[in-house]
Every structure is written in C-alpha cells, then in structure tokens.
Amino acid sequence: MTVTQRRGRKIMMSPGELDAFLTLQRTCRVATVSTDGAPHVSALWFLWDGTALWLYSVVRSKRWADLKRDPRVAIVIDTGEEYDALRGVELSGVVEFVGESPRTGELCAELDAVETRFARKNFGLDAMPHDGRHAWVRLKPSKIVSWDFRKLGGS
Template sequence: MTGTQRRGRRIMMTPHERDTFLAEQRTCRVATVGADGTPHAGALWFVWDGTALWLYSVTRSKRWAQLRENPRIAVVVDDGHDYGELRGVELTGSAAVVGEVPRAGGAHPEPEVPELEAPERLFAAKYFGLDRMPHDGRHAWLRLVPESVVSWDFRKMSG
C-alpha cells in the first residue's frame, strides 16, 4: 500500500496514529489534473477503512470530469493551527469508480454493491449520525487504494 517515507521519519505517524487521525478528520483536499494539464483542488468528505480512502463526489463536477480523463489523484487530510500542531496525511494513486453513477437515492432502491457496504455505513454514521446512507442521486463513490502515503505530526518535534 505505501512506499517508504524517506524524509521526516521522526515526525511521521505510526499506522495506528494515521488510521485514528483519518477516522477523526472530516474534510480532505482532493487534487486532480485535466487532460490539458490544468490542476483542480477541492474539498470533500471521506471515510478511511484502513486500506482505502472512499470519496463521495458530485458526478457533475470538474473533479469527476478530470478523473474520467486521468484517474491519478492526490488527497491531503490535515489539521492544526500553530506550526507545532500541524499534522496530516497525503495519499496518492489512482481513483476507481465503485457502484452506480450517480448512486440512486430517494424512492429508488440502490443496487446491491457489497464493496460499498462498509464505506456507506462508516460515511452515514460519521456525517449524518445514521445507520443507512442517504443518497441524493447526484453523488457517486470513488475509491483510492493509495500507492503512496506520507504523514507528518509536528507535535512530535517538541522536546
């Protein structure tokens, strides 16, 4: 899943710290690149299942259009106010579409997609306090199984 983090080993998160951090945070920044090389960055909600980052994105967005052309993606989840509090995780790789596009909602029962059971349960609980995902028919799922993960926790520099 991850390559070796050469720089900043002293401040990198352990796998447990990384998983806890990603479970606690609510917003990530997603960077994509269009066919013409134009970059785009935007904020999204996400869930981390310990192996993959799941992004629930509007399908009529610049991000979605760019990912159709080039599935390469970089995602940053960060936190902290003062310099000594900064911490974060950067995940890179290729995004894969999982399930129907867009994901059905309302009166339409969504098709069985076993891969989505865990991320939809995690997402519904994290953002809506629900047991079941409230689909709106405008979003769909992207899965990033990272090829590279880099983390930092500047709080480890004190002392």
C-alpha cells in the first residue's frame, strides 16, 4: 500500500485508522474511463483485505466493459453528514481480474478468504452465492489519499 499524501497531513488517517475505516465500510464509488474518455462513476460493495480492495462486479455492466478496455480506476469510500464528521479515502491505480469471468465458484485459492469474508460482510452467509453474473476485480492501489475532518477539532 502506497500512501502518497502531501497536503492535508493534519487530517490524514494513520495506517491503523485507514485499515479500520476500509474494513468497516461497505459501499464505494468506482470511477472508470468510458470509451469517449468521460468518467463513469458507479456504486459497488467492496472488501478490503489490508493491502487490496476487492470488487465483485456484474460482468455485463458498463463498469466491467470500461475496466476490461482500460483498467485504470479511482475509488472513493466516504462517510459523514456534517462537515466536521467527514471521513474518506480515495484509492487509485490499475485493477487486475481474478478468477473466472463470470464467477461460477471454480476452485481459486486466491479467492477463498476474499469470498468468505465478502459473503459474511455483505450477505450474512458463510459461503459466496455465485450467480454466474459477477466476477472479481482487485485493486492494489498505487495511490491512497485519506481525510478525517474530525481531527480538526471543530466540534
């Protein structure tokens, strides 16, 4: 994990805070590059494993088509309603496709722990329900920027 943050160090999350935040949050916004060069942003559940962000995406989606053509991505996870409660992380880099596409549950050691954790976190299940419509994308971020406005001490 590369944290390359120059500005806003006062509100930057520590590595422990960053890991805890990404582990607890559920929904991210994924920005991909469309065929015309315009950004396309969509919401998606994710899993953080401590070094990589895992996305389980529908393979017949604009997001998937964009990533297959151009694997560059920017992802934002944030929370908070009031200004002094805003927290978030932006991760960017190039995604990798892991496992078969679409995912049908074939043995893939790299996905064992990811699928178990994802199923528990998002579905309350002990095993991943494969529907033949989704597949896995992994982002090992090349850049991470974080903010936690609670550190400003305004409240």
